[in-house]
Amino acid sequence: MKIGILGTGRMGSRLAAMYAKAGHEVILGSRDVEHAHALVAGLGLERLAAGSYDQALDAPIVLPAIFVRDGLLARLKQLESALAGKILIDITNPFNADYSDFTTPWHVSSAEQIAEALPRARVVGAFKNVFWDTFDRPDFDTTVSDVLVVSDDHDAKRDVMRLGKATPFRHVDAGPLVNARTVERMTLLANQLDYSFFPRA
Numbered sequence: 001m002k003i004g005i006l007g008t009g010r011m012g013s014r015l016a017a018m019y020a021k022a023g024h025e026v027i028l029g030s031r032d033v034e035h036a037h038a039l040v041a042g043l044g045l046e047r048l049a050a051g052s053y054d055q056a057l058d059a060p061i062v063l064p065a066i067f068v069r070d071g072l073l074a075r076l077k078q079l080e081s082a083l084a085g086k087i088l089i090d091i092t093n094p095f096n097a098d099y100s101d102f103t104t105p106w107h108v109s110s111a112e113q114i115a116e117a118l119p120r121a122r123v124v125g126a127f128k129n130v131f132w133d134t135f136d137r138p139d140f141d142t143t144v145s146d147v148l149v150v151s152d153d154h155d156a157k158r159d160v161m162r163l164g165k166a167t168p169f170r171h172v173d174a175g176p177l178v179n180a181r182t183v184e185r186m187t188l189l190a191n192q193l194d195y196s197f198f199p200r201a
C-alpha cells in the first residue's frame, strides 16, 4: 500500500523511513520539494520517494506530520475532497508551543476535530504516544514500544495495524476514536515525566 506523508520534520522523516523499510511505497511530501529530495537522497531507501504535498496526497493512505498549532486543521479542511475515502493516519497531539497545555478543550481530541473537519476521510489515530527519538531506538531497554491505534472505522484501523506489522513497533488496538482524548493527554504527561522521573538520555 502506498503511503503519502506530509511534512519532513522529526516525525514525518522517521515515519517515512520506517514504512519504506517495512516494504511499503512511501512518498515524503514537503512544502519545499528540493528539501524533500535532499532528505530522501540522504536516506537512500529503495521504496522512498520525495515530492510535494499534492504528490503525497495522491496516495490512498495519507499521514500529515504537521502540528495542529501550525495550522493543520485549516490546511486539511482545504483538502477535504482530495482526502475523501482515504485512510488518514492522524499522529497529532494538540500541545501548545511550550508543552505546558493543550490547544483543544478537555472534552475533545485533535483526532476528533480532524474527523469532524473531514467527514469523508477514514481517520485512524496512531503514533501519538511515540516520541520522535523512539524511532531511532524503538527497542529501548529491550522492551518493544507500543503504538496505540484508535478509530471508529474498523477496516481502516485493521489496515493501519497491518501496515505496522513489519515495523519495530507493536501496534495495539486501543479502541474507538474518542480514546484519542486519553492518548493525547497521557502523552503530554509522559513527556513531562520523561524530563523529571524517567529521563531517557
Ligand SMILES: NC(=O)c1ccc[n+]([C@@H]2O[C@H](COP(=O)([O-])OP(=O)(O)OC[C@H]3O[C@@H](n4cnc5c(N)ncnc54)[C@H](OP(=O)(O)O)[C@@H]3O)[C@@H](O)[C@H]2O)c1
Residues within 6 Å of the ligand: 006, 007, 008, 009, 010, 011, 012, 029, 030, 031, 032, 064, 065, 066, 067, 068, 070, 071, 091, 092, 093, 094, 095, 127, 128, 129, 130, 131, 132, 133
Ligand atoms: N515530536 C514528537 O515526538 C511527536 C510525537 C507524536 C506525535 N507528534 C505529532 O507529529 C506532528 C509533527 O511533529 P514533529 O515533531 O515532526 O514536528 P516538526 O519537526 O516541527 O515538523 C513539522 C513539519 O510540518 C511541516 N509544516 C507544514 N506547515 C508548517 C508550518 N506552518 N510551520 C511549520 N511547519 C510546517 C514542515 O514540513 P515541510 O517543511 O517539509 O512542509 C515541518 O517540518 C505533530 O502533529 C505532533 O503533534 C509529534
